[in-house]
Amino acid sequence: MVVCRSFQEIFDSIDINSPLSLPKYKNNVLQIEFTNTKTNETVYNIKPSLPFAASDIYYSSIISSRRLTALDSNCKAVYEISLNIEGSIFIFTPGDTIAIIPHNKKSEVDFILNHLNVKEVLYNDYKLSLDSGQKGAKIPVHIPIKSNLYYVLTHCVDLRAVIKKLFLLALSTHTKDENERKLLEYLCSSEGSEAYNDHILNKGTCILDIFNTFKSCKPPVQLLLEYLPRLLPRPYSVVTSQGPVIKICFSVMEINNRKGLTTGWLEDMIVKNDIVSEMEKLAMDVTEHKIPIYMRKNMNEFHPPASVETPLILIGPGTGVSPYIGFLEEREKLIKNADSPGVVWLFFGCRDPKLDFIYEDELNNFVSSGVLNRLSTAFSRHGNTEIRYVQDLVKENGEEISKLLVEGARVYVCGDVKVMAKQVKEAFIQCLSKYTNTSTNDAELFILNMQKEKKFLIDIWN
Numbered sequence: 035m036v037v038c039r040s041f042q043e044i045f046d047s048i049d050i051n052s053p054l055s056l057p058k059y060k061n062n063v064l065q066i067e068f069t070n071t072k073t074n075e076t077v078y079n080i081k082p083s084l085p086f087a088a089s090d091i092y093y094s095s096i097i098s099s100r101r102l103t104a105l106d107s108n109c110k111a112v113y114e115i116s117l118n119i120e121g122s123i124f125i126f127t128p129g130d131t132i133a134i135i136p137h138n139k140k141s142e143v144d145f146i147l148n149h150l151n152v153k154e155v156l157y158n159d160y161k162l163s164l165d166s167g168q169k170g171a172k173i174p175v176h177i178p179i180k181s182n183l184y185y186v187l188t189h190c191v192d193l194r195a196v197i198k199k200l201f202l203l204a205l206s207t208h209t210k211d212e213n214e215r216k217l218l219e220y221l222c223s224s225e226g227s228e229a230y231n232d233h234i235l236n237k238g239t240c241i242l243d244i245f246n247t248f249k250s251c252k253p254p255v256q257l258l259l260e261y262l263p264r265l266l267p268r269p270y271s272v273v274t275s276q277g278p279v280i281k282i283c284f285s286v287m288e289i290n291n292r293k294g295l296t297t298g299w300l301e302d303m304i305v306k307n308d309i310v311s312e313m314e315k316l317a318m319d320v321t322e323h324k325i326p327i328y329m330r331k332n333m334n335e336f337h338p339p340a341s342v343e344t345p346l347i348l349i350g351p352g353t354g355v356s357p358y359i360g361f362l363e364e365r366e367k368l369i370k371n372a373d374s375p376g377v378v379w380l381f382f383g384c385r386d387p388k389l390d391f392i393y394e395d396e397l398n399n400f401v402s403s404g405v406l407n408r409l410s411t412a413f414s415r416h417g418n419t420e421i422r423y424v425q426d427l428v429k430e431n432g433e434e435i436s437k438l439l440v441e442g443a444r445v446y447v448c449g450d451v452k453v454m455a456k457q458v459k460e461a462f463i464q465c466l467s468k469y470t471n472t473s474t475n476d477a478e479l480f481i482l483n484m485q486k487e488k489k490f491l492i493d494i495w496n
Contacts, residue, residue: 041217041247044229050216055224059203063171064256065163068155075159077180079173084133085267086330091135092122093324097279099304102392108415109389111286112353113304117327120278124329128275128360129337129493132282133267135326136296142194142242143187149245152255156184162259176264183255191262194240194295199230201261205244208253218248238289268296269330271448271493273356275363280327283356283392300325336446336493337361342368345376345443347435349458351383351412351424354449355393357493361446362396366405377438379408383424385415424454425461432465439466445484448493455494462490 084091094117103112117132126132147153162179164171173179176190187193199222206218220226221234233239241262245251273281286301287294293301303323338346338361348358358380369375380397384390391411400406410431412422428435439445439462447458459481466477484490 041233045213045217048220054219056219057200057203057222062257062260063165063168064173064260065165066256067161069159071159072157073159075180076178076185078178080175082176084328086333087328088331089124089329091326091328092119092124094118094327095324096303096307103390106389109385112283112390112392113301114273114281114283115300117280119280124277126272126329127337128364129357130272130332131269131330132272132280132327133269133330134296135267136265136299138188138193145242146187150252150255152183157182177259186259190265191258192265193242195263196235196238197240197244204257204261205251205253209248209251211250214248214250243290271357273359275360283353285353334491334493335488336491338364339444342372342375345438345441346378347438347443347445348380349424349447351449351454355382357448359393359396362400362405369405377407380406381410381424381427383412385413387413387416425457428458428461429464433469436465436469440470445490455492
């Protein structure tokens, strides 16, 4: 067995002959039959709907782009792109989001096909059916009952989804190398829960990693269609306040030496746009350079209040600041005719102001023009100063913030779900408890009521 060092360490530490507590296993329920025809026809039992769709799909193109962070290895690449929506019927307001419909990379699809030795039937029509012996079994709703492997592996299934225990167990039954099979079994057993969390869940291990590591694991391709989840659209906050152009901001993430599926694709398109001449673009297949997007329903009503007299507290570290650019653009128009506009206070955080202070010029201009009353910044990796985050800024300004909350301010929090949003909320509770002479329970109830009344709004992502 030749596996990466971390998996080898697990194998060396376990007794391969010890019995394991494995989840209940079901035999493969999907049957696939390839035909000799290549019609490119795709048929679903019921075509899956687009999540939170507020419009039809529109095929857009990148008009312009700019990098918002420095070209430095110490910070992630963050870009802003302008998408052409002229001719669409998109209606949006500040705080809305669009969804981009991604597709799997050709190199990753090819890797799967080559590993499973099914490249010869890549474009052949197939028909799916269910094993008659499996009661209650269903074809996953996101898998067409008639199509071809190229379409399904490119557009329907998420090849980068973290692999689940039942899928690992199913894969183990199609793994020839005895040691590899036992290691897969261990990872999905009760005894291997810690190893699963450390090496699968926390590291974002997907089917690509499994096939790359466990060379003898070669399941029938229908097993992937049975277990891989749907490839879902990715949401992005709208930066602009109105059309006919939509601007979005995104950072290019990297997991297991792979750039984000959608953000990596968008970055590639930006690079191609920069190096390809306009005449060459005209000669290309235009569909290659179109991005399928749609407007999403604003389910949590994350947009500014109708009245500019309402005080606003905006929390947006990193790319979480992007929707507030639209907020402030809209406010700039409205306050011209307002008698007493409320205070707007924005809290922004990043690692280093010289590297990743995105929208710095725009925010400073809003301050200079009076659209933004206060801008407070926290930098977590700047010089020799102590690490500071936006939640620290909230606590430092707790007395003034508490006063604004009591006076009816609205709070908006936008950013990463993992830590920031929870800690910011806790900071508000601590401030209220300290400066309004109330108990922690009463402060928690105050924030809870704000959330119920849509006065404490959170837009977070993973």
